[in-house]
Amino acid sequence: MSQPILQVRDLCIDFVLEDRTIEAVKGASFDLASGETLAIVGESGSGKSVTALALTRLLPVPPAKIKRGEILFQGANVMQMDAARLRKLRGGKIAYIFQEPSTSLNPVYTVRTQIGEAIRLHRPDVTDVDAEIVRWLDAVGIVDPAARMHDYPHQLSGGMQQRVMIAMALACQPDVLVADEPTTALDVTIQAQIMELLGSLKERFGMSVILITHNFGIVSGFAARVLVMYRGRIVEQGPTEEILRHPQHPYTRALIDCIPRLGSKDKRLKTIDHAAIPAA
């Protein structure tokens, strides 16, 4: 395997509050190969989103503080980049899709304005911006993109808004796409559509994807490798099938047990008993 596109080494992130310090991420290390799909799985507060935001130093400093560690993007140290290089990295190299599509789009601008802005920012050589917008809207499966691009976000359904967000992220032609809970705010059928779309787009454009989720159910069949985070630590990582079949860490086992199964005799949904899990 060639050199990984992204390397994270011993990343430690603290949130310094007035009366205490919370260690959000405690020494995370992982690699992302070019074209690879990695899923980071964990419950709320496990540090997965914080890790993702830290990749382009998007965390507000203070309260956040990257105490230790290294993030290398194509060999360049993100921690030492100046503001101008960071802006090129954000969106241009590492693009994000967030959880809430309805609030991630600016309500006062049309889809065309917002995607156009992203394209002009990261690809100044594109002359026919409108054609490019239509191309990407079409790629994410929006019917009649030439007409739809004049819509305001509130005119689109949640699923369409998320497609627009994906189009906006992809239009900058990033090397890495970070999807932070991209389907959590959507209902289950739309969830499946969006995951399918992400899967086909990743094949088509050959980018690396980091999928952040709390739902093991959407990981299998999408990500080749899984990284399980619990209380700020990576407790387990490996090939998805392997981990689903033979989870080593008790937390991973508990998390997998939480997936409701069709035809199961259990009357109650499983929850996680934190007392039974060792701290790390």
Next chain:
Amino acid sequence: MITTTPEPINAAAASPSRRALRRFRANKIGLFALGMVCVLGLLALTFFILDRLGIPWPMDPNATNLERKLMPPNSVNWLGTDNLGRDVFSRLLNGAYISLTVGFVAVFVSLFIGVTVGSIAGYFGKWVDNLIMRAVDAIMCFPTFFLILTAVALVGPSILNIIVVIGLVSWTGTARLVRAEFLTLRESAYVQAARALGQRGPKIIFRHILPNAAAPILVTAVLGVPEAILAEAGLSFLGFGVQPPQATWGNIIADGKTYILDAWWLILFPGLAILLAALSFYLTGDALRQAVETRSERQ
């Protein structure tokens, strides 16, 4: 692939400002108040233009005629005359022009300062915010009207001074509002998304945050106009405002109060003018607020 043609959506009609306009049009009281504001503006503008052209309309507001002093409303002087025989209606129109000028320009000044200061405090936060907002608190400790009164007493009464002083002391409310909007919007998902896309700070302020705060800013601006008009009327009534012989609503009442028992029209009409002007602006602002209040029905 589904091949049904999407329903034709008129994009222009769906823009936030168009939607607000549609809601405003449905508000009868607001429309009526806006109509009053327009009538007032038109009268003042007509008066102003004709005055500049040297055409006294309906009469010269400063021409005295002692033979016709203290006349009650009649067919020549529609709203009567004052103790020097000057036409009250003409003087009221002159007052309208002054009041509206003071109202709008002072609001513009205060808006400019308030929005700038509020955005800086709200966007940068931390010690910048603390420093600015404590200064704002300090200014807000003083009753606005007395602050204006003191300032005008120091720099001397003229229309320009009054405008500048009213503008300079009344921006604090706007600053607080804009700061609060920025604090909320700064954390919003689309501002996060804009940062994740690699946008610059100034662009985020002006393109992503400010337009979303435009609605409440516009509303405070419209509600600020009657405040400024009332402040000017109060100053003129006390003799610290626009100086005679230049007629304003405030000093017409001040001059007329001596004759209150003999010439009710000297007090009533300018009083009504102030009341109606302030009320129209307040009601317009209120209707505007309801029209742009989309928070509850967004999504």
